[in-house]
Amino acid sequence: MLKHRGFPGRQPGTDYQFTLRRANLKGGATKIIRRERYADRAHADRAADLGFMRALWACFGEEPFERGNLDAGRLSWLFGREVVPAEDPFDPASYEALLKIDVKRARAAFPEVFAEAEAPWSPEDDDWADDEADED
Numbered sequence: 001m002l003k004h005r006g007f008p009g010r011q012p013g014t015d016y017q018f019t020l021r022r023a024n025l026k027g028g029a030t031k032i033i034r035r036e037r038y039a040d041r042a043h044a045d046r047a048a049d050l051g052f053m054r055a056l057w058a059c060f061g062e063e064p065f066e067r068g069n070l071d072a073g074r075l076s077w078l079f080g081r082e083v084v085p086a087e088d089p090f091d092p093a094s095y096e097a098l099l100k101i102d103v104k105r106a107r108a109a110f111p112e113v114f115a116e117a118e119a120p121w122s123p124e125d126d127d128w129a130d131d132e133a134d135e136d
Contacts, residue, residue, distance in 0.1 A: 001029075001095040002068030008055050016048035018055060020069045023095060030072035031093040034080035049077050053110045056083070056101060064100045075099070082106040 001023040010017045024030070037049070052074050059065070064086035067075070075083060082105050086098040107114050 002066050004059065004065075004068050004070065007059050007070070008051075011048045011051045014044060014048065016044070016051075016074070017071050018052055018074055020071060023069075029067070029093050029095045032067070032072050032079050032097070033076050033092065035076045037077060045077075048074070050110055050113065053078065053082060053101075053106060054113045054116075057106070057113050060101065062101060062103055064098045067095055067097045067099060069095075082109055 001020075004019065007019055009019050056065075056078075079099075082102055083099050084102045086100040091097050
């Protein structure tokens with residue numbers, strides 16, 4: 001099982017996990033399924049989906065990625081919509097399965113993730129701008 005180094009292990013301040021520590025040697029990988037996201041889901045659940053998509057986009061972007069140690073439960077909330085198979089045939093119960101982000105659908109569902117990534121730089125954002133003003 002590939003371990004994605006640098007990928008956050010969980011949603012900060014919660015018990016929502018994003019990655020696994022070790023592979024399930026007895027039963028194999030948990031199967032990824034498509035879970036329905038209803039409008040009345042708890043705020044914490046929606047925040048975990050947002051945080052997970054933010055981490056996926058930051059780590060992988062538009063490139064295909066191996067499932068590896070990514071949590072099947074968390075992937076299942078996005079699977080079939082924002083995260084899709086990147087190979088055919090796709091084995092949903094394999095740690096080596098390739099996935100990718102469907103950017104168009106992910107932008108529609110999580111616009112704040114992509115707005116952060118595309119925010120233009122301005123001098124006010126730079127901490128050094130304050131230092132230069134102090135020198136004058």
